[in-house]
Amino acid sequence: MNGEVFVNFPFIIVALLLAIGFYTIGFKRNLIKVVIGIEILEGAVNLFLVALGYVKGGYAPIYTLAPQEAANPQNMVLPTPQALTLTSIVIGVAVSALMLAFAVNIYKHYGTLDVTKIRRLRG
Amino acid sequence: MIEHLPALMIAVPLFGAFIAPLFKKKQNIAAIWAILITAVTVGLSLLLMYQVRLNGVIVYVFGANKPTLVLPSGYKVPIRIMFEIDGIGAFMAISATLMSFIGALYSYSHVKAESGLEKYYALLLLLEVGILGMVLTGDLFNLFVFLEIAGIAGSALVGFRNYRGEASEAGIKYLIVSAVASLMVLFAIGILYGEYGNLNLAYISKQVSFNTLDMIAFGLLFTSFAMKCGSVPMHYWVPDAYTEVPAGINPVLLVSTYASLYALFRVSFTLFANISLSLTRIGWIMSVLGVLTMFIGVTMALVQKDVKRLMSYHAISQTGYMLLGVGVGLTVLSDPKALAEFGRTAMAGGIFHIINHIIYKSLLLMTAGALFYVTGTRNLNEMGGLARKMPITTLCFIVGAAAISGIPPFNGFASKFLIYESSYRLNPLLAVFAMVTSILTLASFVKVFASAFLGPPLEKFENAKEVPKPMIVAMVILALLCILFGLFPDIVLDKLVYPAVDALIKVAQYQTWGGLA
Secondary structure: OHHHHHHHHHHHHHHHHHHHHHHHHHHOOEHHHHHHHHHHHHHHHHHHHHHHOOOOOOEOOOOOOOOHHHOOHHHEOOOHHHHHHHHHHHHHHHHHHHHHHHHHHHHHHHOOOEOOOOOOOOO | OHHHHHHHHHHHHHHHHHHHHHOOOOHHHHHHHHHHHHHHHHHHHHHHHHHHHHHOOEEEEOOOOOOOOOOOOOOOOOOOOEEEEOHHHHHHHHHHHHHHHHHHHHHHHHOOOOOOHHHHHHHHHHHHHHHHHHHHEOEHHHHHHHHHHHHHHHHHHHOOOOOOHHHHHHHHHHHHHHHHHHHHHHHHHHHHHHHHOOOEHHHHHHHOOOOHHHHHHHHHHHHHHHHHOOOHHHOOHHHHHHHHOOOOOHHHHHHHHHHHHHHHHHHHHHHOHHHHHHOHHHHHHHHHHHHHHHHHHHHHHHOOOEHHHHHHHHHHHHHHHHHHHHHHHHHOOOOHHHHHHHHHHHHHHHHHHHHHHHHHHHHHHHHHHHHHHHHOOOEHHHOOOOOOOOHHHHHHHHHHHHHHOOOOOOHHHHHHHHHHHHHHHHOHHHHHHHHHHHHHHHHHHHHHHHHHHOOOOOHHHOOOOOOOHHHHHHHHHHHHHHHHHHHOHHHHHHHHHHHHHHHHHOHHHHHOOOOOO
């Protein structure tokens, strides 16, 4: 029982982070906080990917200076999830930079970051 | 050379996008560069369609000459990134490249007065890269990456006029929607990877079965892509984004919306073929979503005063037709008799409507852009009597309005008719809603026509002139396409649309590429 909880621990955190992220996007009124919500969501998804890639007793797929028992390719893990996570982090940086740039520009023109007041486009 | 065509489809616009910022001092050259690059991609995509019709599904593997390479441990799964192009991929590629070309041509004079144009054209080309990547790829993670590229480039272009606060507002709305949607796509991809240890579309589509995790992944992908293609509960970003984006980008942004629609179809027909074959409910969900989308979109459009906003609501409403047509096909997918009788026709209608709608809606949004260019306002109440001042724009508008309302002999009629007669066979109520929507569409375009073009000439527009040549050429090309597609729908259906429909229906064809178990 205890072991099961530990194995699933990252996924419980992922679920929590997803909930926090969606709550922040949906219910916070400050635009910067909405951006933070999306960042939390992204963190959740990245954690999910990394947690998926963990194999108990597996070795990193680097042949240089690898220990004896890792030399057998069967013992090495596939590096795909880590590669996915790195790509996703890079994309996330671009998204958040653009969102913050929009937020700055909105503050310049509207004088507020309250999402309920940034509503010139309607109908 | 010819075997590297799929890679060139991405490489050429990507190269163009990274060269474009170098023309900072001479922005005219940046525009001409973008027109040149997009023209080349149009040629490439036509060649690609030709190849697909000749040889069937094209599988292009990056970094290897055949897709069947296996891991050193002998684990037999596809491990390389690959592009897999079938009828519908090539069809979407043609739409994307054509519209990028038209958009670049139109932008040449439409945004001439703005600054930072070298970035504008770089983003336009990046948006094209994103769309092309989405429709050509055969790898789930690649799909996510290109979805994000298209989302980022698209929202940056929506906020391009950064001296207007509204543009930033629309931009951040679009970006938030697309960021949340793509993160959920990535989450679903993670679930599928955890389950099957692979990212290849064809490979996973063979493994998918009826279990809770697969259903969750399907649900996530379905909602995210429905959100990004502007289907009803999540449609609110569409009017803002389409209104604020410069009119030259409208065609490309439309195609990027429909690239998400393509992804929705790909996911429901190919990736989760095992599930949708046995659950007709999914087809029904898509059809009902389509009906709701078309009806709510058109009713919102009726009350608008801003000419571009009005047309954007129509864009939502027309997306409903595509969802309805393809949804009817998805509902009867497991029933070969019904599929042959009307399902295939319905899907042809839906997919034909994609390219038709892209053409006439771009045309309409461009005429709205031309009105804005001349009058400096988008408010219908302040316009009037422009028909005599801008005869060509007026003619183009009439063609576009007739096409969107489904009046023969324009292209809107050709695809809408296919949808009416086939959705009637599934449930008459669906067809009734589709027709009512069409009539309401006509009503609202009569209103635009009367208030912008007819009436006595207003004094303040005395010096109004017809828009510059590149804008006219772009609009006339689209107007001619509207008429041509309407007069000879059979040729387009045979050469472009039915290959696309068959590509969606025949999953087995998509799966048999390398012979890996």
